[in-house]
Amino acid sequence: MSRAEREVQILEVAERVFADNGYQATSMDDIAAQVGLSKPMLYEYFGSKEGLLLACLRRSKAELLTATSQAAANATSPEALLYDCQLAFFRFGDEHAQAWALLRNEFSIPSTSVNKELEAIRVQQRDFTANLLRMVQEDLADEQAEAWAEVIIGASERLALWRENRPEVTAEKATEYMITLFAPGLGF
Structure with missing residues (x-):
């Protein structure tokens, strides 16, 4: 197995173990045993x-941006652009439950680097969302686009958390709730 393949394998196992047990309760021995490597490796x-957790978070960050960017690339109208990207966010949480668990649970780790990485994910999505808003409303001021994006990101995270206890609320239904809430402010 190449180094790159081994890293992917380690990240997949670590993501699962961190999501299942939490960062604090997980040991490198736990992960090493499940990967079939020694702890020194x-x-x-x-x-x-912490470096392993950061690598997991960076991978999730890249995957989330890829999912939302692909949705944006395939959109055929401003309304579809916002709907499809919002739907991609909720589907990411559904399809990457372990990554979502890391993103939502590990804020409690008393680590500056982990907290910075988690905030970097939010900033990435805020900037992405602000750019989408500017595409939909070309005259939207940068500050307003950024403020609206912050609200959308915060609301999306809270709605995703709420959905965990409401399995009947599909990604599509959650997206409809978000669009119904924000569409009037965007002139739809």
Whole structure:
């Protein structure tokens, strides 16, 4: 197995174990045993347990941006652009439940680097959303686009958390709730 393939394998296992057990309760021994490597090899790849968690978060960050960017690329109208990107966000949480668990649960880790990485994911999505809003309303001021994007990101995260206890609320239904709420302000 190449180094790149091994890293992917380690990240997949680590993401699952961190999501299932939580960061604090997970040891490098737990992950090493499930990957079939020695603990020193994990340290060689990622430097520390925190380094491994950061790698998991960075991978999730890239995957989320890819999912929402692909949705934007395929949209055929301003309304579809916002709907499809919002739907991609909710579907990402559904289809990447372990990554979502990391994104929503690990804020409690007392680590500056982990908290910075989590905030970087939010900033990435805020900037992405602000750019979408500017595409929909070309005369939208940068500050207003950024403020609206912050509200949308915050509301999306809370709605995604709410959905965890409401399995009957599909990604499509959650997206409809979001669009119904924000569409009037966007002139739809």
